[in-house]
Amino acid sequence: MAKEVKFLQGNEAVCEGALYAGCTFYAGYPITPSTEVAEILAARLPKVGGRFVQMEDEIAAMAATLGGSIAGRKSLTATSGPGMSLKMENLGYGYLTEVPCVIVNVMRGGPSTGLPTGPGQSDIMQAKWGTHGDHPAVALTPSTVQEQLEETVRAFNISEKYRIPVILLTDEIIGHMREAVNMPEPGDLEVVDRKRPTCDPKDYLPYKPEADGVAPMADFGSGYRYHITGLNHLEDGFPSNDGKLAQADEIRQEKKITDHYDEIVVVDEMDTDDAEILVFAFGSTARSAKEAIKMARAEGIKVGLFRPLTIWPFPDKHLQKYKNKVKRIIVPEMNLGMAILEVKRVMEGTVPSIEGINQIDSEPITTITILNKIKEGK
Amino acid sequence: MAYDYAKYLRAGKIPHIWCPGCGYGIIMKSIIRAVDGLGMNKDDLVFTSGIGCASRLPGYIDANTLHTTHGRSLGFATGVKMAKPELNVIALGGDGDMTAIGGNHFIHACRRNIDITCLVFNNYIYGMTGGQYSPTTPKAARATTSPYGNSDNQFDIAQLAIGAGASFVARSTTYHAVPMEKLIKQAIEHKGFSVVEIIAGCPTGYGRKNKLASPAGMIEWQKANSVNKVQWDKMTAEEQAGKFPIGVLHQEEKPEFIEAYDANVGLS
Numbered sequence: 001m002a003k004e005v006k007f008l009q010g011n012e013a014v015c016e017g018a019l020y021a022g023c024t025f026y027a028g029y030p031i032t033p034s035t036e037v038a039e040i041l042a043a044r045l046p047k048v049g050g051r052f053v054q055m056e057d058e059i060a061a062m063a064a065t066l067g068g069s070i071a072g073r074k075s076l077t078a079t080s081g082p083g084m085s086l087k088m089e090n091l092g093y094g095y096l097t098e099v100p101c102v103i104v105n106v107m108r109g110g111p112s113t114g115l116p117t118g119p120g121q122s123d124i125m126q127a128k129w130g131t132h133g134d135h136p137a138v139a140l141t142p143s144t145v146q147e148q149l150e151e152t153v154r155a156f157n158i159s160e161k162y163r164i165p166v167i168l169l170t171d172e173i174i175g176h177m178r179e180a181v182n183m184p185e186p187g188d189l190e191v192v193d194r195k196r197p198t199c200d201p202k203d204y205l206p207y208k209p210e211a212d213g214v215a216p217m218a219d220f221g222s223g224y225r226y227h228i229t230g231l232n233h234l235e236d237g238f239p240s241n242d243g244k245l246a247q248a249d250e251i252r253q254e255k256k257i258t259d260h261y262d263e264i265v266v267v268d269e270m271d272t273d274d275a276e277i278l279v280f281a282f283g284s285t286a287r288s289a290k291e292a293i294k295m296a297r298a299e300g301i302k303v304g305l306f307r308p309l310t311i312w313p314f315p316d317k318h319l320q321k322y323k324n325k326v327k328r329i330i331v332p333e334m335n336l337g338m339a340i341l342e343v344k345r346v347m348e349g350t351v352p353s354i355e356g357i358n359q360i361d362s363e364p365i366t367t368i369t370i371l372n373k374i375k376e377g378k
Numbered sequence: 379m380a381y382d383y384a385k386y387l388r389a390g391k392i393p394h395i396w397c398p399g400c401g402y403g404i405i406m407k408s409i410i411r412a413v414d415g416l417g418m419n420k421d422d423l424v425f426t427s428g429i430g431c432a433s434r435l436p437g438y439i440d441a442n443t444l445h446t447t448h449g450r451s452l453g454f455a456t457g458v459k460m461a462k463p464e465l466n467v468i469a470l471g472g473d474g475d476m477t478a479i480g481g482n483h484f485i486h487a488c489r490r491n492i493d494i495t496c497l498v499f500n501n502y503i504y505g506m507t508g509g510q511y512s513p514t515t516p517k518a519a520r521a522t523t524s525p526y527g528n529s530d531n532q533f534d535i536a537q538l539a540i541g542a543g544a545s546f547v548a549r550s551t552t553y554h555a556v557p558m559e560k561l562i563k564q565a566i567e568h569k570g571f572s573v574v575e576i577i578a579g580c581p582t583g584y585g586r587k588n589k590l591a592s593p594a595g596m597i598e599w600q601k602a603n604s605v606n607k608v609q610w611d612k613m614t615a616e617e618q619a620g621k622f623p624i625g626v627l628h629q630e631e632k633p634e635f636i637e638a639y640d641a642n643v644g645l646s
Contacts, residue, residue, distance in 0.1 A: 025460065027460075051460045051639065053460055056482050056486035060452070060456070063454045063456075063457065064454065064456045064460070066457060067456060067460075068460060069461075070458060071462040090450060093446065093447050220444070221421065221462050225421060225441055225442055227443045227444075229445035230446065231445070238391070239437070
């Protein structure tokens with residue numbers, strides 16, 4: 001039977017993905033260009049027994065999102081630009097206390113109020129390093145409206161499976177564009193729910209990891225009375241000043257993500273088998289890159305696309321395959337050079353030339369710009 | 379027979395972190411007697427807090443306890459309550475936590491009238507960081523950051539809550555341990571956002587710098603300067619000067635946020 005096809009806006013597709021994943025709570029604050037996510041979920045959530053609240057600011061929105069998850073609901077918030085900066089405090093709390101949730105960041109120009117209605121990709125480093133302290137991070141970078149839906153589901157799955165806030169790092173172009181989307185039916189996409197404890201409540205240790213590095217998480221009000229704190233804590237959840245134990249726990253948290261690289265990191269590689277030039281592109285920029293590569297291939301240039309759908313953890317392992325193989329890597333991104341720093345870290349000394357295309361003028365990086373760059377080295 | 383607090387305390391978590399002479403132990407005991415007196419099920423009881431001396435309280439209580447970030451306990455509490463309205467949620471924090479860094483969340487929770495009980499421990503100082511002036515530090519009072527006396531104006535927390543729309547507002551002191559327990563009970567039983575401001579002494583952070591170093595002296599000060607609301611209303615402005623009213627200061631019936639939301643969106 002033919003699947004239902006809908007013509008959706010990117011932000012709308014995020015909502016469809018969230019509902020598919022079983023999200024029943026949204027706390028947010030209006031901000032361009034993410035506001036449609038709030039508007040649509042305000043209308044849709046009650047129809048699935050969910051609730052929506054517009055909080056007094058982004059800080060409270062992040063707090064309420066975590067609170068909703070702690071009480072057992074899959075929870076979402078969406079924001080952009082300055083809103084994402086404000087989320088950082090409680091996002092850090094979410095990392096340390098290992099509370100699953102999804103944060104959509106529809107990237108715009110910045111810093112500060114910046115260029116609120118245009119696209120940007122300048123939050124790549126913020127998604128990893130934005131809050132203080134050491135912590136693992138997961139951020140996904142869809143390029144199409146279909147992927148907005150599917151990657152939102154995947155973001156929830158990763159967050160639930162590994163007890164971690166996951167950032168869907170999209171941008172204004174994909175957030176606001178409209179494309180045909182094949183609507184998944186129940187069962188088409190995997191939906192993961194967090195592990196919950198089955199032990200006797202008196203034996204429950206909320207931070208005692210199982211073999212996968214992740215501890216089962218009890219909902220508040222489910223009979224497992226326990227303590228959650230943003231202080232470094234022991235397996236029983238209570239604070240400890242023991243630096244050695246704090247270090248061991250933070251390393252364990254880092255490893256619960258790095259040990260599952262193969263399950264978390266997804267990269268789309270196109271025309272890379274014989275490639276002498278690699279274009280590393282993500283989000284909306286990857287759309288222009290894809291077209292540029294097709295045009296270059298038509299001219300006989302051996303160029304391929306490396307398109308991470310997971311930008312954090314950085315796709316080191318996938319990228320390393322091209323060490324001492326490609327002659328150039330081109331990294332187009334709507335910032336002054338962020339992802340390229342990571343590409344250089346991974347590929348240092350193994351690729352003769354790693355070049356950026358950087359643009360922060362609120363305009364997309366065009367196919368022609370990327371094609372010209374590809375041809376430059378000829 | 380002496381009241382048995384142990385049934386609501388977590389084994390092995392006492393001694394608490396509070397200084398000798400701190401009023402917060404008195405408040406904790408009143409809270410325990412209040413929730414016990416209401417026969418509340420510990421599984422359905424949630425405490426959220428921010429950062430500071432007061433905010434360490436939930437760690438000692440055998441319930442669902444959430445020690446959050448500075449000033450943000452009401453944001454977390456709102457999420458918990460909306461996800462599971464059947465839970466009894468008590469959000470607490472100190473004067474700095476709730477009315478400085480958390481001031482925006484405080485007034486909006488009042489306005490929203492969500493069914494959360496908010497306990498504000500007011501000791502007029504930032505205690506955990508060693509005695510800096512807070513939004514409630516009296517004018518001219520000494521703090522480590524007001525070595526020449528405080529130039530800043532004071533918040534009246536209860537008035538702030540009333541002005542912002544809380545539907546139950548009360549004030550008590552650590553001298554009034556038994557009336558405090560009753561006010562906390564009333565606040566919990568009230569449907570809507572309820573605030574109880576509790577005046578407490580901080581001999582270490584506030585008293586020593588302001589010639590009030592004795593814990594007993596600070597409690598005596600609370601006794602001498604607090605006036606029952608009924609009496610307060612009969613006093614002239616001159617008589618009220620330097621004193622503050624205690625008891626239920628404001629109570630009204632108005633639609634609770636989640637009930638109103640559920641009715642609006644067709645969930646109820």
